[in-house]
Amino acid sequence: MNFLSEQAIFEFIDSALAEDVGTGDHSTLASVPPDAINKAQLLVKDEGVLAGIALAEMIFSRVDPDLKMEVLIPDGIRVKPKDVAFKVHGRARSILTGERLVLNCMQRMSGIATLTTTFNELIRDTGCKLLDTRKTTPNFRLPEKWAVSIGGGVNHRFGLYDMIILKDNHIDFAGGIKQAIESTRNYLEKHSLSLKIEVETRSLKEVEEVLNTGGIDRIMLDNMSPELMKEAVELIARKYETEASGGINESTIRSYALTGVDYISCGALTHSFKSLDLSLKAF
Known part of the structure; x- marks a missing residue:
């Protein structure tokens, strides 16, 4: 819906x-x-x-x-x-x-x-798009995400049902990146679901694991320094979309946008306004 x-x-x-x-x-x-x-x-x-x-x-x-x-x-x-x-x-x-x-x-x-x-104006010339997150007020997500779009941001998934994001806990509980991705692809095929898959990574080693496994749509680069993120973006080499995440604020957002990532997701948009x-x- x-x-x-x-x-x-x-x-x-x-x-x-x-x-x-x-x-x-x-x-x-x-x-x-x-x-x-x-x-x-x-x-x-x-x-x-x-x-x-x-x-x-x-x-x-x-x-x-x-x-x-x-x-x-x-x-x-x-x-x-x-x-x-x-x-x-x-x-x-x-x-x-x-x-x-x-x-x-x-x-x-x-x-x-x-x-x-305010955030969007800081990265407007970089080609990077600003995303919201699910860090919203329960039962008030609709107007909050609507407000993000009015402010020039892009809505990420609305809920748990319209996109798959394999975050650190999913990966740890599944036994690793490869296991989490393969299990997810089997699940989607079994249930005839067509959902994009995004995988969170915390290091260059994890980025390499995702690249070696394949079968996904976007790689999230979480809590990396701008310098490390730039390395990760170069390693991915536009094979998949990239998304920066993790405590990004008004003073740091431009440095992350300049790494070449496609998206920056920012929970502050809906929890720190x-x-x-x-x-x-x-x-």
Whole structure:
């Protein structure tokens, strides 16, 4: 299933609303007349890259199809304090019920998009692509990975089911690189599955083992210095795609991109971001 399909997004929204609203938004039901019609606007209080506008439209529509949202700043645009990103008009009760879910999503998504853009700008001229990881918040992976793509990053596998990555523990538990790869290929053939195989390596010796075994699609170069990684990339000689991984941050990402790797995966995009300060206010 495409993780950004309409069905997947609505399932996420419905689950989030059920968690928040429960038996009813009693604060709103108790204080706001049912026929009250009002307007609110999203105020930006930080500098960064806006993300989650499209999701906000879907949330408000799911809460109340009669709510009308006027988008003033689309996803992926840099914003600053006092900018107004959108206006929403309709039943006051509906606006209030959807408010917190919209803000929770957009603040986090904008923080991720901002950090992704920052990292991406550091390697834009290298030809290397920036990937996210599965280091995401449980039940919030969909908007987090969506935000990475808004920030110019590339989504890695969404879950355990859509790509095989044989990491150090898989390899150690399987008895070695050769055993792990051969067992995986047999498994895929037996179950008629067509999944790409990536193998994590921690040394030049392990890179050589993967090259000697073959039958994979990408080699992950994990926790190597830029100097060692450059050697590994030269050894692989573009026979397979290459991916740098392991604690890469804003100060080191460019040195890794310059080694010639095809991809850099960075867990920090979805676990070390700072949420953007946003506020929904009546006007």
